[in-house]
Amino acid sequence: MLSIKDLHVNVGDKEILKGISLEIHAGEVHAIMGPNGSGKSTLSQVLAGRDGYEVVSGSITYKDQDILALSPEERAREGVFLALQYPVEIPGVNNVYLLKAGLNAIRKHRGLSELDAFEFLTLIKEKMKLMQMDESFLNRGVNEGFSGGEKKRNEILQMAILEPSLALLDETDSGLDIDALKIVANGVNSLRSPERAILMVTHYQRLLDYITPDYVHVLAGGKIIKSGDKSLALELEKRGYDWLTHPQSQKGTTTGAIGA
Amino acid sequence: MSAAPHSLSESASVMRMRAAFEQHNGANIPLRQAAFATFSRAGFPTPRDEQWKYTNLRRLESREFTVSHPDAPYTSVIFKPANVYPLVFIDGYYRPELSTPPTSSAVKITSLLSLQQSDPQQFATFSDIQTDQSSSMTALNTALMTDGIMIEAADNATLDQPIFLTFLWSDTELNLMAHPRIVIRTGKHAHLTVIQHYLDTGSTSHFNNSVTTVQLAAGSKLEHCLIQNENNHSFHVSQIHAELAQDSTLTNHHFNFGAALARTDINALLKGPEAKAILNGLQFATGHQHHDTHLQVEHCVPHTQSHEDYRGIADQRGRIVFNGKVKVHEKAAKTDAQQSSRNLLLSSTAEIDAKPELEIYNDDVKCAHGATIGQLDANALFYLRSRGLDEQQARALLTHAFANHIITQVPVPEMRQQLTETSHVRFGAQLEYMA
Numbered sequence: 276m277l278s279i280k281d282l283h284v285n286v287g288d289k290e291i292l293k294g295i296s297l298e299i300h301a302g303e304v305h306a307i308m309g310p311n312g313s314g315k316s317t318l319s320q321v322l323a324g325r326d327g328y329e330v331v332s333g334s335i336t337y338k339d340q341d342i343l344a345l346s347p348e349e350r351a352r353e354g355v356f357l358a359l360q361y362p363v364e365i366p367g368v369n370n371v372y373l374l375k376a377g378l379n380a381i382r383k384h385r386g387l388s389e390l391d392a393f394e395f396l397t398l399i400k401e402k403m404k405l406m407q408m409d410e411s412f413l414n415r416g417v418n419e420g421f422s423g424g425e426k427k428r429n430e431i432l433q434m435a436i437l438e439p440s441l442a443l444l445d446e447t448d449s450g451l452d453i454d455a456l457k458i459v460a461n462g463v464n465s466l467r468s469p470e471r472a473i474l475m476v477t478h479y480q481r482l483l484d485y486i487t488p489d490y491v492h493v494l495a496g497g498k499i500i501k502s503g504d505k506s507l508a509l510e511l512e513k514r515g516y517d518w519l520t521h522p523q524s525q526k527g528t529t530t531g532a533i534g535a
Numbered sequence: 536m537s538a539a540p541h542s543l544s545e546s547a548s549v550m551r552m553r554a555a556f557e558q559h560n561g562a563n564i565p566l567r568q569a570a571f572a573t574f575s576r577a578g579f580p581t582p583r584d585e586q587w588k589y590t591n592l593r594r595l596e597s598r599e600f601t602v603s604h605p606d607a608p609y610t611s612v613i614f615k616p617a618n619v620y621p622l623v624f625i626d627g628y629y630r631p632e633l634s635t636p637p638t639s640s641a642v643k644i645t646s647l648l649s650l651q652q653s654d655p656q657q658f659a660t661f662s663d664i665q666t667d668q669s670s671s672m673t674a675l676n677t678a679l680m681t682d683g684i685m686i687e688a689a690d691n692a693t694l695d696q697p698i699f700l701t702f703l704w705s706d707t708e709l710n711l712m713a714h715p716r717i718v719i720r721t722g723k724h725a726h727l728t729v730i731q732h733y734l735d736t737g738s739t740s741h742f743n744n745s746v747t748t749v750q751l752a753a754g755s756k757l758e759h760c761l762i763q764n765e766n767n768h769s770f771h772v773s774q775i776h777a778e779l780a781q782d783s784t785l786t787n788h789h790f791n792f793g794a795a796l797a798r799t800d801i802n803a804l805l806k807g808p809e810a811k812a813i814l815n816g817l818q819f820a821t822g823h824q825h826h827d828t829h830l831q832v833e834h835c836v837p838h839t840q841s842h843e844d845y846r847g848i849a850d851q852r853g854r855i856v857f858n859g860k861v862k863v864h865e866k867a868a869k870t871d872a873q874q875s876s877r878n879l880l881l882s883s884t885a886e887i888d889a890k891p892e893l894e895i896y897n898d899d900v901k902c903a904h905g906a907t908i909g910q911l912d913a914n915a916l917f918y919l920r921s922r923g924l925d926e927q928q929a930r931a932l933l934t935h936a937f938a939n940h941i942i943t944q945v946p947v948p949e950m951r952q953q954l955t956e957t958s959h960v961r962f963g964a965q966l967e968y969m970a
Binding site: 323324325326346347348350351352356357359362363365366367368372373374376377378380381384416417433437 | 912913914915917918919920921922923924925926928929932933935936937939940
């Protein structure tokens with residue numbers, strides 16, 4: 276479904292991604308882990324089509340198309356969805372309005388009929404139950420005055436409604452307490468399907484206790500330095516990132532500990 | 536030397552107005568003669584006048600406008616929201632046969648033109664409040680006044696529905712001018728809602744010059760909307776002069792959508808303690824439109840409040856001017872004056888001039904003002920597009936959200952819906968209405 280080949284990305288003069296290659300197939304859940312500043316968020320933003328990132332070389336192919344030639348809205352209509360780390364507050368734009376306009380744009384693109392107000396309300400109420408969201412949400416501005424947890428739940432609600440083929444979750448677990456994390460994970464798990472691929476970007480292993488990945492990749496210094504299955508995440512949890520990024524200093528610390 | 540000394544110094548545009556005045560059916564009324572003399576001495580305002588620094592009436596002055604006549608045929612459907620008392624003006628003349636005034640005896644509606652005919656003495660007093668003799672546009676309105684309406688609410692009067700004044704143009708090829716006058720007087724503790732709506736769906740260039748005077752007695756409240764949606768070839772000048780007695784509140788919701796050039800002056804004198812003026816407004820200029828609003832609030836006595844919340848949006852080659860003057864007189868301790876002017880510049884060829892102006896002669900006051908000019912939030916734009924909305928739709932949605940902050944404060948639901956639709960049309964967006 277998604278094929279990234281030797282991707283180099285600059286922000287300004289600075290090279291952030293230094294040759295990423297990654298294959299994701301339908302039905303798979305991939306987790307990208309890595310220390311702060313490793314380029315995790317850059318990767319998800321580039322996939323969603325945000326301005327300000329310069330692709331210097333390499334390619335991203337999604338469903339046999341060059342995704343880099345598409346605008347953010349064209350990618351969304353083709354089934355790419357990015358759950359943002361910091362969802363934007365947009366006072367004056369109603370939550371329901373945004374979701375209905377988005378869903379109908381996507382449906383229209385796919386040759387499906389647009390949902391009317393009643394059909395849409397039925398759909399959104401069902402999905403809100405899944406995300407345990409209060410109905411008062413319907414009449415509020417997009418993320419306006421939402422707590423951190425509510426914003427993240429809203430992202431997954433949007434994902435449940437827009438039903439993407441490729442879901443990108445950028446630090447979806449950050450700022451969540453354990454109860455909110457369970458709700459969000461439950462929402463994501465309910466969306467796992469053989470037709471859908473999910474790419475999670477996270478700093479901590481904690482999210483992966485609830486959403487089990489098929490593959491785990493470690494991104495550091497703009498490169499994927501190790502890939503494995505979910506056991507790699509557990510190892511990272513135990514040993515941190517240092518043993519991969521600075522194998523020598525890690526060894527030194529261990530020796531020192533023995534020496535003491 | 537000519538026998539008519541005025542003609543020597545008069546500009547062509549003033550002479551055209553003099554010709555119109557001399558044909559006018561009020562030309563022999565002293566009040567109007569004095570007003571025309573005032574106008575002819577001052578002429579049209581020019582950018583040399585600080586208050587008109589950014590707005591040049593040259594384009595207006597270079598055109599010839601015909602004085603409108605009563606009883607012009609009008610066949611189009613008249614827009615009016617549900618649940619209002621519609622009072623219809625065609626070409627500046629009140630048309631009782633198209634109107635449904637309130638039946639309550641506590642609120643009296645009088646046509647000024649009929650008053651001029653039936654009771655010239657009382658007619659001469661209609662402009663009691665009009666103190667701003669220096670305004671040549673007010674003087675021009677008094678001289679050439681086509682018609683007008685006087686709304687007088689008795690003490691404690693309330694109405695179950697808003698009064699909806701709608702100003703329309705007849706279907707004509709002529710470039711008409713109209714100078715309507717609105718007089719609103721509330722008795723003590725009366726509550727009124729008045730909507731003043733200017734609408735032109737045609738494409739002939741007209742000139743509207745209207746003056747509204749408002750006198751609020753103690754404890755009374757007026758919710759007032761001034762909605763300007765003339766066609767983009769027209770010129771629109773309107774003024775509101777308001778005087779507020781103790782404990783009275785004026786809330787004005789002002790919208791500048793249409794016209795090639797629109798200039799609005801809203802002047803409020805807070806003359807009694809606890810008087811309060813709330814002035815909200817939205818100006819949206821696109822194409823080559825020019826919208827200028829000047830507010831002037833004077834806090835004359837202690838314990839008065841003013842609250843100004845204005846937004847401007849300029850797109851393409853549109854031009855927005857906002858000038859908010861607050862004057863706190865020496866005696867006016869405990870004044871609370873808040874002013875906010877937020878503006879959105881949507882293109883590199885648009886221009887916005889926003890200027891707060893505070894003149895404070897008392898130390899014991901709370902005055903704050905803020906003016907910002909910015910662009911659409913890039914993060915919000917990306918967010919909407921990443922959910923499938925195309926760029927134009929996303930821009931329109933964010934622009935509308937910015938405007939909606941002012942629209943949602945309008946107290947009449949049907950009017951809010953109309954304003955939302957107008958703003959969507961003006962933003963060129965296919966957005967559905969959401970309450």
